Structures are given as C-alpha cells and as structure tokens.
Amino acid sequence: MLSRFAPKTDAQPLVLLNARLIDPATETDIRGGLLIRAGVIADLGPGVTVDNAPNRARIIDCRGDVVCPGLIDMQAFVGEPGAEHRETIATATAAAAAGGVTTILATPATSPVVDDPAVVDFVLRRARDTGKVRVLPMAALTKGCEGREIAELGLLGQAGAVAFSDGAHAVANALVMRRALSYARDFDALVVHFPQDRDLAGEGVMNEGETSLRLGLAGVPAEAETIVLDRDLRLAALTGGRYHASIIAAPLSLEAISEAKVSGHDVTCGTSINHLTLNENDIGDYRTFLKLRPPLRSEPDRRALVHALAEGLVDVIVSDHDPQDVETKRLPFGAAEFGAIGLETMLAAGLRLVHSGDVPLTRLLAAMTCNPAKILKLEQGRLQKGAPADVIRFDPDEPFVVDPLKLRSRCRNTPFAGALLQGVVKMTIVGGEIVWEVAA
Template sequence: MPPHAPLLFVNARLVDPASGVETRGGLLVLDGRIADLGPALIAQAAPQGARIVDCAGDVLAPGLVDMQAFVGEPGAEHRETIATATAAAAAGGVTTIVAAPGTSPPVDDPAVVDFVLRRARDTGRVRVLPLAALTKGREGREISEFGLLREAGAIAFCDGKRSLRNAQTMRRALTYARDFDALVIHFPEDRDLVGEGVMNEGELAMRLGLAGVPREAEAIIVDRDLRLVQLTGARYHASIVANGLSLAALEEAKARGLSVTCGTTINHLTLNENDIGDYRTFLKLRPPLRHEDERRLLVEAVANGLIDVIVSDHDPQDVEMKRMPFAEAEAGAVGLETMLAAGLRLVHSGDVPLPTLLRAMSTRPAEILRLEQGRLAKGAPADLIRFDPDEPFVVDPAELHSRCKNTPFDTARLQGRVKSTFVAGQSVFERRSD
C-alpha cells in the first residue's frame, strides 16, 4: 500500500472520548488525518485504491497518550530502549509516549532532547515526546534552561520521581515556567517522611515486618505545591496521586480555579496493598499501593473527572534489581502493554464508562500537553487503535515486548486486547491470530 493511500475502517464501534459519543459506522483516513466518520461510511463508499479494514464490531478509538514512561535511552539501554518501549506501546494501544527525563545523562540539555527525538524518529514505532528536567542534573537546586529546552522540543518539565525538597526552588521553577507558559509536572513525595518506607503504612506493613510510607508523605507536598501555584499562577500537574488526602486538596484547588491537573497510575486503580502477598517485588511501586479504600477513592475520582489522567508509570527493572528481598528491591513495573487491558477491569466492573476511561488515557493528557491527538474528529491526527474490549487473555511476561518483564499483572486474567494500532494512518502494530 502506498504511504498515503486512503484507509477506511468499516463496521466499527466508534468511541470518541472527547465528546463521549459512541456510534456504529466507519472512519476514513486521508494523508494521516481523519477525513470523515460516521454511520454513512461503508465499504462500498471507499475511495479508489483505499485499504479497507473491517473492524467486525470492535472499538475504534483514539490512540492512548501515556504521560509517564521510562524509555531507557540514553544510558539505561539494559532496561529499555526506544525501540522496545515503542513496540510495547504499539501493542498496548499507546500512540504517544511522554518520555521521563531520568536518563543518563538526564534530559537537561538541548542536545539530549535532540538525541531522544532523533532516536525516536529512527527506531520508534509511535510518537515519543521528551520531558526535560525541571532542575539541572535533576538535583533540585538550579532551574533548567526552559527556553532552550522548549525550543529543542521538550513537551514539559519534570524531575521524574525526584520531588523538589526546597519550596523556594519550587516557587522559582513555577514562576519561570509561568513566564514561558510551560507545564510543570511534579512527583509529590516528601522523601524525609518516606524515610526507609517501602509499602503502605498500616496493619499489613506491620504484619509483613516492612517499614511503611504514610499518606501524608504525598499529601504534604501536594498541599505545598498548590499553595505555590496560587502564588505564582503557573500550570501544574501532579504526576501521581494515590490517596484521598491529595484528592481533597486538588478538588479544592480546582474549585478555586487554579490551573492544576493530576494523574494516577493504572496500578493504583486496579491493585491494592494486599496484592503484594508474599513479598512480590513486582508490586513494589512508588508511591506504594494503598489500602482498598484508597483505591476505591481513586476509581471514583477517575469516574467524576477529578483525576484527569491515567498513566502506565512504565518503569522497567532488570531481574537483578527485582530478585531481592522486598525492602531492598528496586521499585517499578512495566505497564505500557497492559495499561488499557487493566483499565478495562474498571469498565467491566461498571465503575467507569468506556468513554470516561479512554478520556483519561487519551483526550485529557492530549489537552493538558496541548496536542492535537485524543479525539475522533475531522482533521484530527489518525492515531487510532482497534480493540475488542471483551476478548479474554492471560498475561504472559515472556510475550511482552518490553526488554524487562517486571509486570504486576504476571499471569493475570484480563479482558480487552488491542488488535491494531495506527500512527498518522500508518499501521505500527497488527496482532496475529492465535
């Protein structure tokens, strides 16, 4: 098929999370963009030379936009590469990855931004947008050169999972970002209060003999940051919130009209502290998995829109860093390939409607990052996924495309498989029939 040949999807369940509208029909792609869609589009109406994809009733939706994923390059290719990360993303329906800045060297120089973009162009299957470090060296002291980094192609500014301890530094960063109309993404964690904690503080941690992390370690930083946002007028996104204390503060800040948004991870929405079981290190995460009551609050916040974004928090770790006692193992889990399927648990349970789930995984992150993606509309980029939300499967880590296999859903029974993924109308993944 020629690179820009017309592409017509027919017999599809069209789900547009931007409008919340679901219809049956077709969708036409011309020159990498959506040219038309609706019930009138059938195979007989295909333009000459078009490729026709019969979706057979499957969902056709915008590709997912993952606002937090570690892609490995530069410096951590033993954990992941842009080639393997984007292969995993395509298989999971993620068409845009926002790449974390915690590489070696960190993304605090325009040359590193350029490197990531060039590697993504040469070896990636999906779009890769680099985050630049909020502070030089991600050390929390000196603010990065926002102007030069934005000019090089950085989409936003974040120190990864390093929270800024110093309130004055955070105020300066927010003020600087406001002057550039840049987005600050911050991981809220009081590292001093976390201390040696490795899981949720509570009865289970005591029974397992593990040091706990109180909810306040997150909430204190959220409270501080929101006050600084009110002081500076900057755009702010809390990358991961995982408890009701943070949600209450964010709800109040939004009610006051502050330019704040927040995200949570698919792990915190679908798992809780009990899943750690007998010290399963693939379930060691930052922030830690919380109590079931907290998980329910997070799910409710996604359903009502208080939580804007769901991320994979894709953080590959090699076997040596996970095959250790729980307290000593590295935190993190892979998630690009299972984010959608795990999220569909919330749909099947009746807790979150499908358009709402997809809105948090595509439309809202695109809006926050000011991207064109995340909607089924004429003129929008044809970044699309076709999936059967009901197809069951068992997660086999050996079949995952990521270089590391540390999935918290090892052997889990999930429903919902991506059948094909398209970026700008070009196929980047096709699932082979079993």
C-alpha cells in the first residue's frame, strides 16, 4: 500500500520525557518516557530517561501532558476526487494533525465514487503526495453508492480499500445487503453501513418530537434508524459477515446492538462526537451547522449514548467530518445541506465527557484509537513496544475557544463555533515523523 510513512532507519530518534503514558488497549496509565526510533515505539515507561537517550535524539519534555496513540477516525470526507471546493486531502489531513488524528478512513461518496480500483489508487497517491497523516480509502459497497449492484469488493480490496460503505446512502434492498455481506465475508472484508430508512426519514431535517413541532420543521423518527439496523444485524447473523454500523444515535438501536453482541455476532457500532456532546436543543434559532445526518436527538437520547460508550457498548467515536461551503449552509434550515466539520475538534469535544465525569479518559481514548484499529485490523492504536509510532501529546485541561477562522479545514461549518473546550494537542507524530507541533 502506498504510504509516505514507511519506517525510516535513518530518522532522528525522539524521546518524550515526563509524560503521562496512556495505552487504552491495556488500560494502563503510568508516568514515564517514550522512545521512538525508526518509525516504531522502541521503549516506554519509567526507565526511559535523558541519561539513556540515543545519540542525536531529540529530547522533548512533555511536562506531565498525556502521551497516547494517535486517533483513528473511521468516518471523514476528504473531498478528493471531485469536491476540492469543500475539502482536499491536504487540508483535511492538516486539520487532522492539529486535532491529534493520525489515521483517516476516507468515505467513498466522492465524484467519481470510489467504486473502481483506479480511484482507490488515486486517493492513495494523493495521500502519499499531499497528506500529513495516514489516509485509508473506503470503497463503495455498491456501484455508484446506488444500492443496486454490488461493487467489485475483491479488486477494490486488492487496490487498497480497507472497508466498504455507501456513505450516507443506506442500502434499501435487503437482498442486495444480504449478498453484499456474503460477498464481503468471503474476503474477510468489513461492511460499514449507515442505517436509515430513506422513505421513513422522508423530508425530515431534525429529530421528530416536541422541538421539531415547535420549530415547524419536518422530523426524522428514531425508528428510521432502528428498523434498518435491526434488518442489518439479522442479515449479518444470517451471513456471518463483518458488520459495523457507522453512526447510531437512538436508544432503540443500542438495544438491538446489545442483543446482537450478546448473541456472539461479529458486529460493532460507532457514533459521532456531535451526538455524544450536543442535542436537538442546541439547534436553537435554526443553526444550520447543527443540521446533521442522523439528526441530533433529545437530551435523554444523548445521555443513553454516553452511558453506552462508558459501558463499552458503543465501540467507536467518529468525527463525521463533512465540510460544506457557505452556499450550502447559509440557507434556511430546511434547505441547508447536512454535515459539519469535526477532525480538529473531536478530541477536545470528547474530553467534555471526561471532565463531566461521565466517561473515563481511557475509555474515551479507546473509542478513538485501539477499538477502530481492532475493527480495521490495523497495527496502530496502541502504545506498546514495536507498535507504529503514531503518537500524540496533549494537555487535557488546557482551555481554548473554537475560532472557525483558525481551523485548518477548507470549510468552517463547525457546530462548536465560539465554544470553550479543553484539550490542546501539542504534538502529533505519524510513523515517527512530527507532523504537528505547538511552539513552546
């Protein structure tokens, strides 16, 4: 697979000292140092000191900051090919590096759709030439993401696709979904699906309920999500395929996921940082930057998601990074496009849950590091000897105000504009290479 982050034996060693070392995979939280050499973690713990640092190593005093694996975002739109006016791989990965994200799983609903090996190759080459972090392409599950004809999963996987999805387009036909899961199973491939019944969602633009009635907006019932999810889970059980629900936001969906996991099926689920930290009331006076798919749900629904994350039922947190320009967002709420950016703010927004005491720090980080790595079968996501040196340093307590004009994404549609967050990423390292650093 094409990558600019192949191990380099002549790279300058890095020694991070006085750090709070957190490995979510083993739930360890210790004080010590970290040695990076030739693109991998060579040593870590209290025994790593300035006295035993290699010659010509760069010594970095972390001053008690957290050092942990780099974040892995399983859902982000990178713009290329075809939507460079919204985002490019260069700008998306710059935002990712500033937010502590070292691996992006790029969604396939580009123009052209990533349903041909040549397009997979294009994304990999652009990432190699212009990306600051790792970019892994998802390929389309069906041709054109149209839900009718299964894509050539085997050839796409050989070209470098690491998972298969139709993005925000749910596969409506149950027989097509069954065949896709069966076909993917033969390649041990992961199917990532967005569960939403398009007919039941209809023209809905926010959560169906009292708030949508008060605002005079068409609503999307929670059942639009759960009906498709329940179908998918039954088909995954029938076929034995690997299934991941990309974003769930309804308590009914949590019940379905729980039952499937108890039954031993190979299913996982994610939710977005927006659905964990915001609710329908935040839409306020028709704030279109909070028009999302699925819609932000009620506060009790959000609390249920947070509890499921804390208990380990929700496996993954994604940014659901979806840049939209002024022409599609500065419109009446009903006419505005869905989506928000999130690569640069995912970690800091997630730390809200830690500071409130709702989710332990190791559990939050696990949902952004080792859990997605395990699902995608990646070597990254752990802070252990021999692991790839995809590492970040951040201060979980340092406050900052989100200024959209300072964000690195090409678009500014952040739902956290003007919000006071805590958690400044001070250094991002990918394959032993520093790709983001805050000046001391």
